[in-house]
Amino acid sequence: MNQETFITEVSKSVRCGTCKSLCPTYAESRNESMGARGRVAMLGALCSEDLSPSKALAERIFNCLLCGACKGLCPLGIDIPEAIYHGRKLLQRSHKKGRLIKTALRYSITKMDTAFSILRVLQNFFYKPLYNSGKLRYTPPITSHPFKNGMQVHKTTNKVGRVAIFTGCSINYLYPNMGESLIRVLNSKGFEVVVFKREVCCGAPIRDAGLEDDAEQMAARNLDIFKKVRADAVISMCPTCTLVIQEQYPKLYGDTIPNMMDVNEFFIKNGITEGLEITPRVVTYHDPCHTRYGTGLTKEPRAILRGIEGLQFQEMKNADECCGFGGFFSLNYKDMSRSIGSKKFESINNTLASTVVTSCPGCVMQLEDIGKAERNNIKIRHIVEIVDEAMHG
Numbered sequence: 001m002n003q004e005t006f007i008t009e010v011s012k013s014v015r016c017g018t019c020k021s022l023c024p025t026y027a028e029s030r031n032e033s034m035g036a037r038g039r040v041a042m043l044g045a046l047c048s049e050d051l052s053p054s055k056a057l058a059e060r061i062f063n064c065l066l067c068g069a070c071k072g073l074c075p076l077g078i079d080i081p082e083a084i085y086h087g088r089k090l091l092q093r094s095h096k097k098g099r100l101i102k103t104a105l106r107y108s109i110t111k112m113d114t115a116f117s118i119l120r121v122l123q124n125f126f127y128k129p130l131y132n133s134g135k136l137r138y139t140p141p142i143t144s145h146p147f148k149n150g151m152q153v154h155k156t157t158n159k160v161g162r163v164a165i166f167t168g169c170s171i172n173y174l175y176p177n178m179g180e181s182l183i184r185v186l187n188s189k190g191f192e193v194v195v196f197k198r199e200v201c202c203g204a205p206i207r208d209a210g211l212e213d214d215a216e217q218m219a220a221r222n223l224d225i226f227k228k229v230r231a232d233a234v235i236s237m238c239p240t241c242t243l244v245i246q247e248q249y250p251k252l253y254g255d256t257i258p259n260m261m262d263v264n265e266f267f268i269k270n271g272i273t274e275g276l277e278i279t280p281r282v283v284t285y286h287d288p289c290h291t292r293y294g295t296g297l298t299k300e301p302r303a304i305l306r307g308i309e310g311l312q313f314q315e316m317k318n319a320d321e322c323c324g325f326g327g328f329f330s331l332n333y334k335d336m337s338r339s340i341g342s343k344k345f346e347s348i349n350n351t352l353a354s355t356v357v358t359s360c361p362g363c364v365m366q367l368e369d370i371g372k373a374e375r376n377n378i379k380i381r382h383i384v385e386i387v388d389e390a391m392h393g
């Protein structure tokens with residue numbers, strides 16, 4: 001969104017309040033300035049110079065989860081998340097809370113392997129005491145073998161096709177096991193799999209931090225790599241990466257990766273999960289916001305789970321409500337993030353499920369954090385891990 005469109009968009013709000021009906025930060029705080037309508041009104045006041053950039057204003061614009069729940073609700077068609085992205089760009093110097101993370105991000109985006117190696121050392125020394133004192137949230141161990149640094153081409157016998165994986169940072173550094181599960185599943189079904197070491201961050205966390213220009217550089221690099229690839233599909237296990245590439249790249253940079261696909265969509269289209277069987281258990285499913293309000297893939301994961309012999313699927317109440325992760329939101333606004341997550345856990349606990357399944361590594365991390373804080377032993381799995389288990393034991 002450019003400055004002119006931004007001014008037009010935020011100025012046309014009639015303050016009806018429709019957009020705040022599903023806003024998780026409003027539901028949590030009951031504070032107008034922490035809801036969608038309030039944020040649009042404040043951005044309007046910023047444009048008309050009734051409000052000046054300030055730390056307090058930046059706080060309200062940066063403590064949005066960018067979940068997208070408000071997006072389709074505005075009767076005037078205002079794209080609220082895009083307005084918030086632009087507001088963040090304008091206010092990023094006033095946002096003091098995430099300054100350290102932002103500075104680190106800016107200097108490390110082109111050197112992620114080095115940055116995560118340093119973080120891994122720090123994690124080894126300082127994580128336990130900081131976590132035990134409540135100062136830090138749960139983070140899975142940072143791997144010393146990033147997923148993308150493994151083999152680049154995973155061949156298979158009886159080849160039926162060739163796919164590329166868009167790994168994303170969470171899978172690469174925190175959950176490489178999920179990526180390995182996907183390779184096993186695809187190889188077993190005759191798909192040769194390509195993993196690109198040169199892939200960079202999709203740009204989502206960088207845009208979230210208000211660093212629009214840096215995000216554009218990331219997009220250009222990914223487009224350069226993935227547009228040349230010969231593959232039936234480019235598959236992602238992270239709905240944020242998928243949404244950013246499918247929806248934001250064309251709008252912002254005029255181009256996209258044409259055959260980009262969420263893993264659930266690929267599995268259904270190619271009958272990957274037909275005829276599977278697993279050790280019996282009750283499962284429930286949590287909809288990540290960027291699938292519920294972004295890619296719209298809510299039926300596909302349920303069809304996959306219901307189709308696996310042995311799984312008893314039980315729908316939870318409010319399955320589509322946010323888990324409170326929101327990327328840096330979970331670090332910068334830890335208490336609110338935990339509180340939103342605890343409500344999600346209440347819904348999970350009200351089912352008989354022994355496993356909660358989702359399709360987003362970020363949601364997995366958030367649910368793991370809440371589960372540990374509440375000493376709840378329910379298993380949390382990415383859907384790819386369940387399919388892998390059903391296929392290979």
Ligand code: SF4
Binds near residue numbers: 026036
């Ligand atoms: S993106 Fe989510 S948290 Fe942000 S204003 Fe919209 S509904 Fe609220």
Ligand code: SF4
Binds near residue numbers: 015017036073077078
């Ligand atoms: S729904 Fe649209 S018009 Fe109504 S308050 Fe929200 S942004 Fe303004």
